[in-house]
Amino acid sequence: MTAFLELPCAKPLVLFSVFLVLKMAGVAFATANARRKSKVVVNPEDTGVNPGSHVEPQDAPAVLRAKRAHLNDLENIPAFLIIALLFTLTGAPAMGGWAYFGVYFAARTLHTITYLAQKQPWRTLCFAIGQVTLLGMLVQLLMKVL
Numbered sequence: 001m002t003a004f005l006e007l008p009c010a011k012p013l014v015l016f017s018v019f020l021v022l023k024m025a026g027v028a029f030a031t032a033n034a035r036r037k038s039k040v041v042v043n044p045e046d047t048g049v050n051p052g053s054h055v056e057p058q059d060a061p062a063v064l065r066a067k068r069a070h071l072n073d074l075e076n077i078p079a080f081l082i083i084a085l086l087f088t089l090t091g092a093p094a095m096g097g098w099a100y101f102g103v104y105f106a107a108r109t110l111h112t113i114t115y116l117a118q119k120q121p122w123r124t125l126c127f128a129i130g131q132v133t134l135l136g137m138l139v140q141l142l143m144k145v146l
Contacts, residue, residue, distance in 0.1 A: 007088055007089070008092065008097065009087060009088040009092050009093070009094055009096065009097030009101075010088055011094070012094065012098045012101045013085065013087075015101075016101035016104070017084070020080070020105060021077075023105075023108065023109055023112065024073045027069055027073060030069075030116060031066035034060065034062040034065075034066045035050065035059065035060070035063045036050055037062070038062055039053045040053060040055075040056045040059060040060040040063070041054070041055055042055065042059055065115070065118070066116060069111075069115040072111070073108065073112070076130065079134065080104055080108075080130075083134055083137050083141070084104075084137065086141055087100065087140065090141065092140065096140070107126050107130035108126075108130050110122070111123060111126035114126055
């Protein structure tokens with residue numbers, strides 16, 4: 001582990017990976033909070049932990065929105081973690097790590113905020129910035145190996 005931490009991008013990788021996982025946990029909390037506020041649950045046993053709630057066949061719209069934001073994270077962040085790890089393992093410069101990883105984290109965080117706040121076209125713009133960041137790292141990786 002010590003050798004890994006000596007790689008130029010190791011510190012930004014660890015830092016932003018932790019931040020992204022914490023952000024995902026925050027979205028899970030936002031989903032639970034939206035469920036609590038809506039007083040709608042889909043599993044009868046959940047009425048016991050959500051006082052005053054009632055069962056419906058589908059979650060409330062705010063809950064569904066939070067779940068979609070969380071699902072979007074689950075579809076995108078693992079790819080970042082793998083690509084960022086490979087980027088780090090190639091010995092990429094620290095400045096590249098801070099820039100790529102920081103921009104990706106900011107884009108994903110703003111994507112979640114704009115998703116939950118129902119703000120278009122900002123949500124799409126934030127998503128696109130994150131994807132372009134991944135593409136930049138992929139190009140850097142391909143240039144390194146070819």
